[in-house]
Amino acid sequence: MTAEATAGTVVRTQPQIQSELMKSRVAAAMWFLVPMLVALAIVAGWPLLRTIYFSLTNTSLNNLYGGDFVGFKNYLSWTTLKSGRTVFSGLLVDPAWWNAVGNTLRFAVISVTLETVIGMIVALVLNAEFKGRGIVRAAILIPWAIPTIVSAKMWSWMLNDQFGIINDLFLNLGIISQKVAWTATADTAMTAVLIVDIWKTTPFMALLILAGLQMVPKDVYEAAKIDGVHPVKVFFKVTLPLVRPAVMVAVIFRLLDAMRIFDLIYVLTPNSKATKTMSVISRENLFDFDKFAYGSAQSTLLFLMIAVMTGLYIWLGKVRFDGGDR
Amino acid sequence: MAHIELKNIKKSFGLVDVIKGVDLEIFSGEFMVFVGPSGCGKSTLLRLMAGLEDITSGEMTFDGTLVNALAPSKRGIAMVFQSYALYPHMTVYENMAFGMELAKSSKEAIKERVEKAAELLQITPYLARLPKQLSGGQRQRVAIGRAIVRDPKVFLFDEPLSNLDAALRVATRLEIAKLHHQMNSSTMVYVTHDQVEAMTLADRICVLRDGLVEQVGTPLELYENPQSLFVAGFIGSPKMNFLNGEIASKFGANTIGVRSEHIEIADREGAWKGKVVHSESLGSDSYVYVDIGVGGDPVIVRQEGTHLHQPDAAISIAPIPGKVYRFDKAGKPVRN
Numbered sequence: 001m002t003a004e005a006t007a008g009t010v011v012r013t014q015p016q017i018q019s020e021l022m023k024s025r026v027a028a029a030m031w032f033l034v035p036m037l038v039a040l041a042i043v044a045g046w047p048l049l050r051t052i053y054f055s056l057t058n059t060s061l062n063n064l065y066g067g068d069f070v071g072f073k074n075y076l077s078w079t080t081l082k083s084g085r086t087v088f089s090g091l092l093v094d095p096a097w098w099n100a101v102g103n104t105l106r107f108a109v110i111s112v113t114l115e116t117v118i119g120m121i122v123a124l125v126l127n128a129e130f131k132g133r134g135i136v137r138a139a140i141l142i143p144w145a146i147p148t149i150v151s152a153k154m155w156s157w158m159l160n161d162q163f164g165i166i167n168d169l170f171l172n173l174g175i176i177s178q179k180v181a182w183t184a185t186a187d188t189a190m191t192a193v194l195i196v197d198i199w200k201t202t203p204f205m206a207l208l209i210l211a212g213l214q215m216v217p218k219d220v221y222e223a224a225k226i227d228g229v230h231p232v233k234v235f236f237k238v239t240l241p242l243v244r245p246a247v248m249v250a251v252i253f254r255l256l257d258a259m260r261i262f263d264l265i266y267v268l269t270p271n272s273k274a275t276k277t278m279s280v281i282s283r284e285n286l287f288d289f290d291k292f293a294y295g296s297a298q299s300t301l302l303f304l305m306i307a308v309m310t311g312l313y314i315w316l317g318k319v320r321f322d323g324g325d326r
Numbered sequence: 327m328a329h330i331e332l333k334n335i336k337k338s339f340g341l342v343d344v345i346k347g348v349d350l351e352i353f354s355g356e357f358m359v360f361v362g363p364s365g366c367g368k369s370t371l372l373r374l375m376a377g378l379e380d381i382t383s384g385e386m387t388f389d390g391t392l393v394n395a396l397a398p399s400k401r402g403i404a405m406v407f408q409s410y411a412l413y414p415h416m417t418v419y420e421n422m423a424f425g426m427e428l429a430k431s432s433k434e435a436i437k438e439r440v441e442k443a444a445e446l447l448q449i450t451p452y453l454a455r456l457p458k459q460l461s462g463g464q465r466q467r468v469a470i471g472r473a474i475v476r477d478p479k480v481f482l483f484d485e486p487l488s489n490l491d492a493a494l495r496v497a498t499r500l501e502i503a504k505l506h507h508q509m510n511s512s513t514m515v516y517v518t519h520d521q522v523e524a525m526t527l528a529d530r531i532c533v534l535r536d537g538l539v540e541q542v543g544t545p546l547e548l549y550e551n552p553q554s555l556f557v558a559g560f561i562g563s564p565k566m567n568f569l570n571g572e573i574a575s576k577f578g579a580n581t582i583g584v585r586s587e588h589i590e591i592a593d594r595e596g597a598w599k600g601k602v603v604h605s606e607s608l609g610s611d612s613y614v615y616v617d618i619g620v621g622g623d624p625v626i627v628r629q630e631g632t633h634l635h636q637p638d639a640a641i642s643i644a645p646i647p648g649k650v651y652r653f654d655k656a657g658k659p660v661r662n
Contacts, residue, residue: 219411222378227425227476228399237424241415 048303054296061292074297091297096281101305104277107190108258111197116251118198119205124235126206127213137210144203152267155196159183159268186274193265193275197258205250212246213239248317252310259306278302328388328402328479328513329354330375335384337370344370346537347384357506357514361524361560362534368517369484371534375515376405376482388479401480404473408485410465412457412472418444419453422472443474446508447501463494467501474509481509483516487523495523503527521561525549533557555657558583564613566651567625573598579652579660586613586628588649597644598625605635616641 055074059067076090091097126137143151158165161181170176182192216239224234262279269275276284282302286295330352337345344367352358360368373379375386377398386393393401412421419440426436444450447467457465466486473481483502487495503526506514518524524531525545533540533548533556541553545561552558558566566583574582576596591614600618612633615624627643635641652660 217409217411217414219407219409220413223405223407223411223413223472225378226376226398226403226405227428228397229424229428233428238413 051296051299051303054293055300057293059293059296061287061290064292067293070293074293075301091294091301096276097278097298099273100276100278100281103190103275104259104261104279107193107197107261107275107277108255111194111201111258112251112254114194114198115202115205115254116247118202119250120209120247122202122206123209123213124239126210140203140206142203143200146200148200148263149267151200152196152264155192155199156183156268159192183269184272186272189269189272189274193268196268197261197264200264201254201257205254208250208253209243209247212243212250215246216242252313255313256306256310259309260302278305329390330480330513330515331385331387332371332375333385333387335371335374335386336382337367337374337379338382344537345374345382348534348537348539350532350539350542352513352515354513355510357516357527357529359524359528359531360515360517360534361519361521361531362540363560364519366534367537368519368534372482372484372515372517375480376403377401378405402478403480403482404476404478405482405484406466406469406473406486408488410457410462410469410489412465412468414457417454417456418449418460418468418471421457421468422475425472425476439475439477440471443471446474446505447471462490463498466490466498470502470505474505479513481512481514483514485517485519487518487520499523499526522563525561531561533560551659552583552651553659555581555583555653558651558653564626564628568622569620569625570622571620573620574652577650577652580655581653581657583651583653584625584645584649586626588646589625589627589643590646591627591629591641592644593642594644597642599640599642600625602635602637602639602641604637605633607632607634614641616643618643 054067056069056071057067058070058073072090074090076088076092078086078088080086122140126133126140146154157163159167159182161167161179161184164182166182167176167179171179180188182188220238220242221234224238229237260279261277262283265275265277265280266283278298279302282295282298284295285291285298289295330350332348332350335345335348335350336343346367348371360371362368370379374381377393377396381394388401398405413424416424422440422443423436426439440453441450444453447470449464449467449471452460452464452468457468460468466489470486486502487498490498502516506512506527516523516527528545530542530544531548532542535556541548541557543551548557548561552561555568559568562585564586566585567589568581568583570581574580598616598618600616603615603617603624605615606613609632610630612629612631614627614629614633614635616627617624625643654660
């Protein structure tokens with residue numbers, strides 16, 4: 001009887017204990033989240049809302065609080081001339097803007113693709129066992145650890161048309177016949193930017209992928225050896241599917257970053273139409289050209305594009321942020 | 327079907343010698359079990375046979391062909407890992423079919439082989455599932471199924487049951503025994519640290535210690551005629567009782583060993599008097615731990631049925647004549 005009664009009590013009280021535990025867990029989680037949520041609301045949420053609001057006004061830089069609400073005029077407006085022709089104006093028909101969108105997309109796609117491929121190769125090498133692996137792993141992070149401004153300036157000197165080491169090197173090797181203004185020429189500016197960005201960011205990509213590679217159990221590779229799988233096939237059929245979740249998350253981080261690229265281009269190729277990105281052009285309008293509302297509209301559109309792209313990517317790629325599908 | 331011969335096989339990892347010269351013959355269709363304490367080199371020896379590690383020196387032949395430098399996939403082996411080693415992103419079917427797909431077998435042939443293996447192991451309902459959706463026992467059966475599909479000459483098992491709970495271990499052990507009967511043309515090599523698994527599954531057992539073969543023989547040979555103190559202590563459960571000193575000298579040995587089932591509770595001449603330390607009743611058997619006042623571990627006595635002994639009660643026990651194993655100083659049996 002006693003045993004039965006005890007058992008009954010246990011069964012009855014257990015759910016309550018669990019829910020109390022859950023309650024305190026949820027409460028603890030909330031308290032841990034609050035500081036971050038508050039900080040995010042102050043430094044990201046509020047400025048974002050302000051920017052969106054400014055983009056719907058005719059605010060100018062010297063009178064930030066005196067703007068009038070103008071609706072979507074910054075984005076698109078039209079007037080019908082006496083001749084009956086309708087003239088469109090605004091952001092959505094601005095060729096400079098669309099040039100920047102094209103530059104940004106081209107930069108993002110090419111840089112992220114190459115960084116992923118090279119990062120994967122570097123990660124595979126770093127995942128192999130060899131002497132001095134720890135030192136190499138640390139050394140490879142150096143480009144990423146250098147502040148962008150510093151590395152951009154460093155590269156801009158190396159790429160300089162007058163005294164840059166790269167021109168000197170290429171001339172001596174006979175690769176080029178005369179000095180090239182890598183960052184100033186429209187044809188080579190984007191390539192220069194891409195090279196520097198890939199040099200700088202591949203280590204980050206490699207490290208994220210390496211973390212994923214280290215999650216792949218070793219015995220699976222031994223099973224593949226016994227199955228007689230060719231190493232190349234092992235990569236595509238075993239390794240790649242297993243690190244896919246890690247790669248997807250790494251790509252999304254990089255894609256977000258690449259879409260907002262600003263500092264590197266601002267330092268390396270200022271005012272080059274060939275490399276001007278959305279961030280660069282909106283800063284120009286905001287502060288240089290005194291078209292504060294127009295720049296806000298560009299910033300808003302950039303935000304929307306990144307949001308939509310990220311959403312699509314997560315949805316289409318079935319990205320999971322909880323460490324993969326195993 | 328493969329006849330495996332190991333001649334003076336050695337393996338070192340850097341400066342550490344793990345296998346120190348193993349000579350062993352495994353006959354076609356035999357179920358050979360490598361058993362030994364952890365660190366004795368049994369898994370390494372199996373991995374050398376699989377080709378997952380390189381042999382440092384010595385010769386290994388399968389059916390007379392030297393395989394020292396042969397890739398694992400060309401040795402005609404299949405291996406079942408302790409940790410299952412299933413491809414986590416493939417379904418059970420894909421896991422089992424992967425090897426055949428790479429060998430460019432026809433779809434029908436693959437399907438037939440996979441389904442047959444699945445039926446044998448009763449995993450047909452799970453063919454479309456991912457490994458993570460299966461229990462440990464089911465995963466291990468899939469791993470065995472993957473091995474069967476390869477239709478190997480040699481099955482290698484690396485502690486396949488150690489990750490399973492006790493009940494599943496017994497059930498899966500039975501599956502493996504059945505598998506051996508059904509596929510009696512395949513040679514099977516099985517590594518375990520559990521001497522019960524070794525005794526129940528093996529045609530022959532190879533006891534390894536410290537990188538060397540201690541003794542090879544059928545389970546009963548090892549049980550009845552251990553060729554060293556080590557084997558005597560390793561085979562049999564509970565562990566054989568060892569006694570030194572005066573008691574042993576009476577038998578003309580440095581150490582004597584008596585299994586718990588070979589000791590009676592009886593007060594006859596030459597009986598050992600002592601007191602009960604503890605007793606365990608398992609239902610079918612009872613174990614009595616007796617301190618006979620010579621130091622060392624208490625002597626374990628096995629009684630059939632349920633018996634209760636109060637701690638500290640006086641008891642006298644005696645070995646069954648002719649069931650006492652005698653060993654010399656070197657741990658080798660005394661012969662005369």
